[in-house]
Amino acid sequence: xxxxxxxxxxxxxxxxxxxxxxxxxxxxxxxxxxxxxxxxxxxxxxxxxxxxxxxxxxxxxxxxxxxxxxxxxxxxxxxxxxxxxxxxxxxxxxxxxxxxxxxxxxxxxxxxxxxxxxxxxxxxxxxxxxxxxxxxxxxxxxxxxxxxxxxxxxxxxxxxxxxxxxxxxxxxxxxxxxxxxxxxxxxxxxxxxxxxxxxxxxxxxxxxxxxxxxxxxxxxxxxxxxxxxxxxxxxxxxxxxxxxxxxxxxxxxxxxxxxxxxxxxxxxxxxxxxxxxxxxxxxxxxxxxxxxxxxxxxxxxxxxxxxxxxxxxxxxxxxxxxxxxxxxxxxxxxxxxxxxxxxxxxxxxxxxxxxxxxxxxxxxxxxxxxxxxxxxxxxxxxxxxxxxxxxxxxxxxxxxxxxxx
Amino acid sequence: xxxxxxxxxxxxxxxxxxxxxxxxxxxxxxxxxxxxxxxxxxxxxxxxxxxxxxxxxxxxxxxxxxxxxxxxxxxxxxxxxxxxxxxxxxxxxxxxxxxxxxxxxxxxxxxxxxxxxxxxxxxxxxxxxxxxxxxxxxxxxxxxxxxxxxxxxxxxxxxxxxxxxxxxxxxxxxxxxxxxxxxxxxxxxxxxxxxxxxxxxxxxxxxxxxxxxxxxxxxxxxxxxxxxxxxxxxxxxxxxxxxxxxxxxxxxxxxxxxxxxxxxxxxxxxxxxxxxxxxxxxxxxxxxxxxxxxxxxxxxxxxxxxxxxxxxxxxxxxxxxxxxxxxxxxxxxxxxxxxxxxxxxxxxxxxxxxxxxxxxxxxxxxxxxxxxxxxxxxxxxxxxxxxxxxxxxxxxxxxxxxxxx
Numbered sequence: 001x002x003x004x005x006x007x008x009x010x011x012x013x014x015x016x017x018x019x020x021x022x023x024x025x026x027x028x029x030x031x032x033x034x035x036x037x038x039x040x041x042x043x044x045x046x047x048x049x050x051x052x053x054x055x056x057x058x059x060x061x062x063x064x065x066x067x068x069x070x071x072x073x074x075x076x077x078x079x080x081x082x083x084x085x086x087x088x089x090x091x092x093x094x095x096x097x098x099x100x101x102x103x104x105x106x107x108x109x110x111x112x113x114x115x116x117x118x119x120x121x122x123x124x125x126x127x128x129x130x131x132x133x134x135x136x137x138x139x140x141x142x143x144x145x146x147x148x149x150x151x152x153x154x155x156x157x158x159x160x161x162x163x164x165x166x167x168x169x170x171x172x173x174x175x176x177x178x179x180x181x182x183x184x185x186x187x188x189x190x191x192x193x194x195x196x197x198x199x200x201x202x203x204x205x206x207x208x209x210x211x212x213x214x215x216x217x218x219x220x221x222x223x224x225x226x227x228x229x230x231x232x233x234x235x236x237x238x239x240x241x242x243x244x245x246x247x248x249x250x251x252x253x254x255x256x257x258x259x260x261x262x263x264x265x266x267x268x269x270x271x272x273x274x275x276x277x278x279x280x281x282x283x284x285x286x287x288x289x290x291x292x293x294x295x296x297x298x299x300x301x302x303x304x305x306x307x308x309x310x311x312x313x314x315x316x317x318x319x320x321x322x323x324x325x326x327x328x329x330x331x332x333x334x335x336x337x338x339x340x341x342x343x344x345x346x347x348x349x350x351x352x353x354x355x356x357x358x359x360x361x362x363x364x365x366x367x368x369x370x371x372x373x374x375x376x377x378x379x380x381x382x383x384x385x386x387x388x389x390x391x392x393x394x395x396x397x398x399x400x401x402x403x404x405x
Numbered sequence: 406x407x408x409x410x411x412x413x414x415x416x417x418x419x420x421x422x423x424x425x426x427x428x429x430x431x432x433x434x435x436x437x438x439x440x441x442x443x444x445x446x447x448x449x450x451x452x453x454x455x456x457x458x459x460x461x462x463x464x465x466x467x468x469x470x471x472x473x474x475x476x477x478x479x480x481x482x483x484x485x486x487x488x489x490x491x492x493x494x495x496x497x498x499x500x501x502x503x504x505x506x507x508x509x510x511x512x513x514x515x516x517x518x519x520x521x522x523x524x525x526x527x528x529x530x531x532x533x534x535x536x537x538x539x540x541x542x543x544x545x546x547x548x549x550x551x552x553x554x555x556x557x558x559x560x561x562x563x564x565x566x567x568x569x570x571x572x573x574x575x576x577x578x579x580x581x582x583x584x585x586x587x588x589x590x591x592x593x594x595x596x597x598x599x600x601x602x603x604x605x606x607x608x609x610x611x612x613x614x615x616x617x618x619x620x621x622x623x624x625x626x627x628x629x630x631x632x633x634x635x636x637x638x639x640x641x642x643x644x645x646x647x648x649x650x651x652x653x654x655x656x657x658x659x660x661x662x663x664x665x666x667x668x669x670x671x672x673x674x675x676x677x678x679x680x681x682x683x684x685x686x687x688x689x690x691x692x693x694x695x696x697x698x699x700x701x702x703x704x705x706x707x708x709x710x711x712x713x714x715x716x717x718x719x720x721x722x723x724x725x726x727x728x729x730x731x732x733x734x735x736x737x738x739x740x741x742x743x744x745x746x747x748x749x750x751x752x753x754x755x756x757x758x759x760x761x762x763x764x765x766x767x768x769x770x771x772x773x774x775x776x777x778x779x780x781x782x783x784x785x786x787x788x789x790x791x792x793x794x795x796x797x798x799x800x801x802x803x804x805x806x807x808x809x810x
Contacts, residue, residue, distance in 0.1 A: 184626065186628065187631065216782075218590050219659065219661040219684065219686075220590075220686050220753075220754035220756070221589065221753075221780070222778065223591065223593065223657070224658075226592065226596075229661075235644065236647075242637075252628070253629075254624065254625065254627070254628065256624040256673070256674075257637070257640075258636075258670065258672040258676065259670045259671060260666075260670075261665075262662075265663065267664060267682040268610075268663060268684065269661075269663055271663065279673065281624075281625050348625075348626075349623070350626050373627065373631075374622075375626065
């Protein structure tokens, strides 16, 4: 196969990852919020490493760092993101960017390396990659605020020295496609004893807020029979979801109640209001639609049977994104060469920049195992040999795709 | 019957209640937190009204206002409290104190009038009446803080000019007993078209905190089968309580989940921790014990079956307090005379100062209807004619009890 003669430098890759971890070290993880001084330091360091690798680096008006590689022939864009969740892991995002840089060095030509800004959503959601594909307006930037502190995106961009810089946009025809490597963030590979996951699709995430309106009352003097307890209504709806969803979901569907609020939330007061954040994820649009129809029916039934009013608000519905079949096949072949029998195809339950890029060009992803399935926590980790193996597979696949012209 | 020739002055009673509402008026209700300037103004006004009525007023070191009436013979203590919950109703507590004053004026002798401090628990729980019965130590006062703002009870007492004043204590032999009138705070009287409730007992309130310990994880990458979702564990325990409690409760048992917290409480994170505030109330100690045993069994079952750890913390267990049968009979007779066929016996689902007094002397309570069952809200109200009727019944019952020697 093409690309099989490409060999990455595992020590150089690990040294770069260790160095990147020093920007905002927290225990064995990292605290590197988007546009913080330490985040900007890490972006400038990344640009230096790109220059050292023979790439032409540039930072744009939203913080995206792009390193353009030499070569006039077919070209791939590789990367991920470098900022982190608060007090989170050292590999989430960073791994994919350092893979991209190492692959550029190993393959030698035809590779551009990118670190998308704010995939982690300190100021939005996939801010950098969405900006690149043309889905972030100036008005969106005007309106965006930090979700953890009281700062506007405009203020943060000015402090970071990015105010007034132009934003990079997708150049039609420049790339054959986009490749992103990432830690799995789940335990499927580890549980199966596998080393490489070739992502088939990135799941759709459908998110809802359910509000329950009852009547606030005294928890001692209000008879059970006449209560309109919004908290009870919430828990009953959840019980109905728990009974229904397993009968209509697909094998890898997940659903989550992440947040519950009772109003006023005092021991001796029957709650008059309640709110639930609910979401489900699946790779199949038909499954998502079926789950939504069931949710709507359960909410309507709860609302009609009373005693509380139940209102369903749709917050977002992302479309599942299929990964490119040609790229997947190249990843399969490279995985079979360097990790024979130790790879599988699998959907991504988490969102990634690749889903934004997939809107404008072929895209694919490779996963490496997460120890204990842990992510978004400082203890997140992957064995060094798994890190090196994943990059070797990525390099071979990239070379293979480029060789096919 | 004795006492039937006693007649109260309804206009005077209502005028006093209207005047008391002016201390901290909020919409049609009142905001009069314990020891606030407006609360202390109202206590001084009350002492003046006591003096006008021929009583000898005194305020003690915890804010209790006691007006001693003339007469050497048998003596009753009547009253309730005058401070309010934040932005709450004008009658809760105030009604019972103004009834006491009007009854003292109407009966003429043998009545002491009291306004217990902080029944509403800004600094504790039944602070004034518990102090009176000997259940509040100086160390308790040292430790108490305001539950809404950052102020110690000692600071509040000093600002109110009460620091160093002695506290009043129960004088054995002085009273035949204690009578308290109160709004019902529920809708039982109104729903039945009745005017007077004669309280049989004040329910016991047993309160718990239930903690659920799971594992926080990514809501996209963590398969349903391996989740340890603390929020799901909470809702499943509640479903088990909902299935069990109706089969073992008594007719008037109530139970409430007043507060739920999920940790960290974010849309895309499987909650690793959860907490539920749970309480139940009943007038029968055997019922309370049966419910607790069932709760313990359900928690143990949930904990044993996993996947989350479930821990039950008992916060408080108050003993139901029976009201005095002789006093109840006197209230029945007076109610039958002034509201024939329009009264009933009923338990109190809320706590009242009378339950503290019942620890040291016979005690009884009378309820008047709450419009719509609303209380602890500024719109709380009772029809003027119901207010006047209740006071007439109270006066007749008090005179009857005193006449029986």
